[in-house]
Each structure stands twice: as C-alpha cells, then as structure tokens.
Amino acid sequence: MTTAPKLSRIHHVAYRCRDAAQTVEWYARVLGMEYVTAFAEDKVPSTGEDDPYMHVFLDAGGGNVLAFFELPNQPEMGRDPATPAWVQHLAFEVADEAALLAAKAHIVAQGIDVLGPTYHGIFRSIYFFDPNGHRLELACNIGTPAQHAELKALAPQMLEEWSRTRRAPRQAAWLHTEPKP
DSSP states (O other): EEEEEEOOOOOOEEEEEEEEEHHHHHHHHHHHHHHEEEEEEEOOOOOOOEEEEEEEEEESTTEEEEEEETTTOOOOOOOTTTTOOSSSEEEESSSSSHHHHHHHHHHTTTTTOOOOEESSSEEEEEEEEOSSSSSEEEEOOOOHHHHHHHHHHHHHHHHHHHHHHHHOOTTGGGGGGGOOO
C-alpha cells in the first residue's frame, strides 16, 4: 500500500513566453517581481531532445516562484482556441482592498487595460494580460472564517450536483451578489 506525498508548497509554476528578457522586465516593472535565476540548455534534460531554451525564474513572494520558457525553435505560441480567455489564469494575492486599488492604479499607469475590481464573495479581484497573452489576476481576501467554513462544507454537495446536472449549483450563489452598502 502507498500513501500520497505530503506537499509543502508549489515549487514553481512554468509558462511559455515570447521573449524572456521582455517578460522579466515586464514582471519586475508591473508586479515588482525579482528575477532570481535562469537555466538555459540546448538539450532538454528530462527528454534529451534538441530544443534550446531559456528558463527564467521570478520571485512571486511568499516562497512562490513564477517561471517562463522561451522556446525559439518551436512554433509561435498561442492559446487553446477551445478555452475562453478568462479561464486559464494565474492569480496572485495582495494584502487588502487598498493594495488592490493601488495595484490597479499602478498597472493602468503602465498602459495596461485592467478589468475590475470584481466581487467574488470571499475576495475581490482585478484582471489583466501580460505581454505573452497570459491572463493574470490580483486578489485580496475579504471573507470571514464563517464564510470559508460554509463554502468548505458546501463544496462536496455542489460538486456532486454539478457532476449530475452540469448546471451551476445555487448553494453559494451569494458569492456573486455584492451586498448593498
């Protein structure tokens, strides 16, 4: 009998980029991420394939690392045409609503279109795209411990209902209705 591994955190998340230098500069300027290391090879270590790459790593805070691969010998990168642009994204957390609004102002000042803040019941978010076409989200938590406990308790029945009906369960519909001031 085996047991599942005990994970401690995400070591890094890797995406593809069009230009490693441009990507490093953009993430430093727009999101304040520090460029921490790079790997570059002409052969892929795991497969032995001839495929030169530059693999850059950025400090995303809290021990989290965001990485990118530039692959000059591969076809032009794109996105999955069968998946809406809003689905695949990477979300980063900021301290609070003031930090979220300050981040939005900073990002807009960089000439980047920003959507939001959007209310999600237990957090608020803004959305924008990096120069590679990856959708990014900045979120600040606003939920209470009771709300989080309620959502955790509801999660199994919501998934079961979704699996059976493929219609949005309504048990947590309050997540999408912003309270009146």
